[in-house]
Every structure is written in structure tokens, then in C-alpha cells.
Amino acid sequence: MAERAGEGSVPSWEQVVTRLVAERGPALERYAYLLCGNADDAADLVQDALVKTFGRLRNGFTVSSAEAYVRKAVLNTYLDNGRRKTLWRRIARLEATEATLDEPVPSSDLRMDLAGRLRALSPRExxxxxxxxxxxxxxxxxxxQLGISSGAVKRYLSDALxxxxxxxGADEAEGTGGRRGD
Structure with a gap:
């Protein structure tokens, strides 16, 4: 197809996607990483969100408005995947077990593993x-943003926190318990 002349005033969706990925791509991946806790899954989430946002030809986006759409799509895709996994666990009758530590780990290592702790939360939390x-x-x-009540959000936050x-708290108690008697 030949390029159309005279369309220079409004950026095309291709230009917006290119600028968005170049300028805000790493920030979008960090956001997705905080949600899913895995760098590969975060990259997939961002890619899926870009496809969902720009899958239909959309013109008139600015980079900042496109970023807002992509962030919303990342969140919705993550929550949809979480629902799908939860449903599959019910259907497959798999039993989830909590991970336990066989030997004590220094508290600084555990504090630094916030992403690991976030993985223990439900998708909504x-x-x-x-x-x-x-x-x-x-x-x-x-x-x-989530389409739920404020009370539900407060409950999810309370449970997660x-x-x-x-x-x-357990890490803090273990880390400082021995020092008080010294």
C-alpha cells in the first residue's frame, strides 16, 4: 500500500506505540513485574496489553493516554489470568501447600524478597x-479501576497487609530476639 500524504499532524498509532515502548516500556514492565513477580511473565503481560490496546486501529492517542490504557490492560490481563488459574485449581483438584523454610534465613534476605512475598498474595490482594x-x-x-466496592478494596488491603x-513481623522478631539479651 502506498503511504497517504498529508497525515503528519496527528501521530499514527504506530508512532505512538513506538514512542510508548521506547520511552515508557521499562516502567510498564516494572509495573507488570510488581503484579506478577516474574520478569518473563511481566514482559508477556506488557506485550499482551499492547496487543489488546492497539489490536484495533486506534488513532488520536498521545503517549501518556496510551500508557494509561496499557496499564489498565496489564492489570486486567493479570487479574484475568489469576481468575483462570484459580478456576483451574478448583477443576483440577490440586492441593496447594504453603512453602515452609526448613532452616532459618537471615532477616535481611527475607525483607529484600518483597516480590516473593507479593507472590504469596491472591491476585486481587x-x-x-x-x-x-x-x-x-x-x-x-x-x-x-477494579470494578469492586471500596469496602472490598479495604478488605483486600487489610488481608494482604x-x-x-x-x-x-516474624522475621523482625527472629532478627532482633537474640540481640536484646546480649
Whole structure:
């Protein structure tokens, strides 16, 4: 096909995607990584979100508005995948077991493994934590983005923070318990 002349004033969707990936790609992948906890899955999430956002020809996007659409698509894709995995676990009758540590690990190593701790949360809990503390959204904004009530968001945040507090609180107690008597 020949290029059309006179379309220089509004950037085409190809130009917007190219600029978005060049300028904001790493930030989008970090956002996806916080949600899923795996670099390869994060790259896949961003790729899927770009395809979903620009799969239909869309013109009129700016880089910042396209980024907002892609972030929303990353979040929705992550939550959809989480729902799919949860449904599959019910159907397959697999029994999930909690990971236990056979030997004590220094508390600094555990504190540094925040991504690992986020993986222990349910998809909704993790999404709420990331949106609250990484995206710095308010509870009502999170509820709007996820399509759930503010009370549900508060509950997910409370449950997630309680799970994280148990892990990090136990680590703190182990790390400082021996020093007090010295």
C-alpha cells in the first residue's frame, strides 16, 4: 500500500506505540513485574496489553493516554489470568501447600524478597497493594479501576497487609530476639 500524504499532524498509532515502548516500556514492565513477580511473565503481560490496546486501529492517542490504557490492560490481563488459574485449581483438584523454610534465613534476605512475598498474595490482594502503594491511588480510585466496592478494596488491603506483617513481623522478631539479651 502506498503511504497517504498529508497525515503528519496527528501521530499514527504506530508512532505512538513506538514512542510508548521506547520511552515508557521499562516502567510498564516494572509495573507488570510488581503484579506478577516474574520478569518473563511481566514482559508477556506488557506485550499482551499492547496487543489488546492497539489490536484495533486506534488513532488520536498521545503517549501518556496510551500508557494509561496499557496499564489498565496489564492489570486486567493479570487479574484475568489469576481468575483462570484459580478456576483451574478448583477443576483440577490440586492441593496447594504453603512453602515452609526448613532452616532459618537471615532477616535481611527475607525483607529484600518483597516480590516473593507479593507472590504469596491472591491476585486481587496483590493488585490492590500495587495500586495503593506503587501507583499511589486512593481506595476509591482502586475500587473504580477494579470494578469492586471500596469496602472490598479495604478488605483486600487489610488481608494482604496482615499476611505481609506476619511474614515480616516474624522475621523482625527472629532478627532482633537474640540481640536484646546480649
Amino acid at each position: 496483590r493488585a490492590c497493594v500495587v495500586l495503593r502503594y506503587y501507583e499511589d491511588l486512593k481506595v476509591d480510585d482502586i475500587a473504580s 496482615a499476611k505481609l506483617a506476619i511474614v515480616f
